[in-house]
Amino acid sequence: MTVRMRHTKSHTANRRSHHAIAGVRLSACNHCGKPHISHAMCERCGTYRGRQIVDIMKKRMRTEERAKRKRKELGMEPNKREEKDAETKPLDPVALSRKK
Ligand SMILES: [Zn+2]
DSSP states (O other), rough: OOOOOOOOOOHHHHHHHTTOOOOOOOOOOOTTEEEEEESSSOOOEEEEETEOSSSSHHHHHHHHHHHHHHHHTTTOOOOHHHHHHHSSSSOOHHHSOOOO
């Protein structure tokens, strides 16, 4: 291919000066105050624009149940935190989730 124009390091660097990726825009959650990605559900409380989208407590309990079952299937020892939870009182999803 023919050389069309003078091409310097400076021109290349100047062009590439706009290639940087901008940081993620965060805003505080109206419900719990934790920073979350704009236009997305809050990962901590499961709300979006003041509405409850996901019941976080239910989701978390399901995930823990699945992990516990998987460990049992594989013949692994239960997690130390799980043992501690079993000793203390069981989690009450209604009291813990702040669903209105
Ligand atoms: Zn929140």
